[in-house]
Amino acid sequence: MELNAITIGFVVFTIFTLGGGFGVVTTRNLFQGTIWLMVSLFGVAGYFILLSAPFLAAVQILVYIGAIAILITFAVMLTRSVTRIKERYIRIVPSFIGSLLLFLILLFGVTVPIFGSHLPESAPQYVASTRDLGMALVDENGYVVPFLLASVLLTAAMIGAIFIARDEKAKGG
């Protein structure tokens, strides 16, 4: 693996992703936790660029960092006033041991070829473009049914979120 722009990008985005994730699970101040979450999501967007999926990187920035992280920031601010949580963690030791074991098992699984064939070292030259994805999303032999179902799901989730979070005492039912 030679030292070039892609390698440097991989290292930088790895630092972003894992460092941000570490900040999310360890930080005491949840507001800083949302900032770490944005850093981690930005690193994942960089991976999408490296994996030649620029559309997903743009969606990751817009939807995750632009919408979900801001939504979580609002939730942190709305719930922090009477927050009386002294300690950050509950049952930290078994959780740490369990997640460490899970990581080691997963790492063993992806690095040691148990089931015969090795994982590919290099990607094929040809790669589908964003135009191909757009055509496939509205193609009747492609993904048009899940595409429409996803829009229905989003609408139902938004209506449900508004209905759940509505303040009944303030509005009088």
Place this chain on the structure above:
Amino acid sequence: MAPLWMYLAVAAALFSLGVFGVLARRNAVAILMSVELMLNAVNINLVAFWRYSETSTDLLLNGYAFTAFVLIVAAAEAAVGLAIIITVYRNRRSVIPEEAVALKG
């Protein structure tokens, strides 16, 4: 390009961080943030397998399109989850999941 197993190793580390956060954090908002980390690890895996699979020459976009759908479901999950957390907070003045025991038998 970096070999496939490096992407998978990073995704495994991110997923384990998310699992630790879900199991160990006390604040419900922090748990939801850890769930987002886990979803992102899954997305890295899906896109990496799609990119490195030989079938991408046949314009099979399964991994690519599925990642887009995972993003949509994650957005819906975050909206509904935060609405539930805010409602529980409003009724109980608490964001600790262990204290929301009204449905406990």
